Amino acid sequence: MTQPGEYPSRTCVEQSDEREETWRERALNAEDALKAAHSEILTQRTRIGEHLCQISDLQAEWTEGTIQRITTENTTLKQRVRQLTTDNRTLDERLKAARSNLRF
Template sequence: MRALNAETEPTRTQKEVFAHRQRIGELMGQLRDFDLMVPGESVQHLSTENTTLKHRVRQLAQEHRKLQERLEGARSNLRFADKHIADLEVRLLERDQT
C-alpha cells in the first residue's frame, strides 16, 4: 500500500506542477496582450496626464473659491448701493414736496 502511495504522489505532484505552469503561461500571455494594448510608455503617459489633471482640478477649485468670494462681495456692494440709491430717491421726493 505504501508503495502505491509512493508512486501516486509524484504523479499527482507532476500534474499539479504542470497545471501551475499552464496557468502561469496563460497569465504571462495576458500580460503580453495587455502590453500590446497599452505599451509601457502609454501607461507612464496616462499616469503623468492623471497627475496633471489632478493638479488642474485643484487649481480650478481654488479659482472657483476666489470667484465665489468676489461674487459674494459684489452682491454685498450691490445691496449697499441699492439701499443708498433708495435713500437718495426718498430724499429727492421729500425735497420736491417741500
C-alpha cells in the same frame, strides 16, 4: 523596441501617472478659480445691495417741496451766473478800452 532584459524608458504606468497628475493639477486650479469667482460674486452682490440701499435712502429724502426748492435755487443760480458773466464781459471791455486810451 528594446533589447531583451532592458526596460523601456517610460512605462505605461508612469505615463498614466503623469497624465493623472496633470489632470489633478488642472482640477485643483479649476477649484481654486471657482472659489475665487464665488468670493468675487459674493463681494459684488454685497456691494450692489449697499448701493441699492443708498439709492433708496436718497430717494426717500427728496420730497416734492425739497425738489421744487432746489429747482428754484438752481434757476436763480443760473440767472446769477449769466448776470456775472455779462458783468465780467462789460468790465473786461472797459479794461481793454482804458488800456488802449492809456497807450495813446
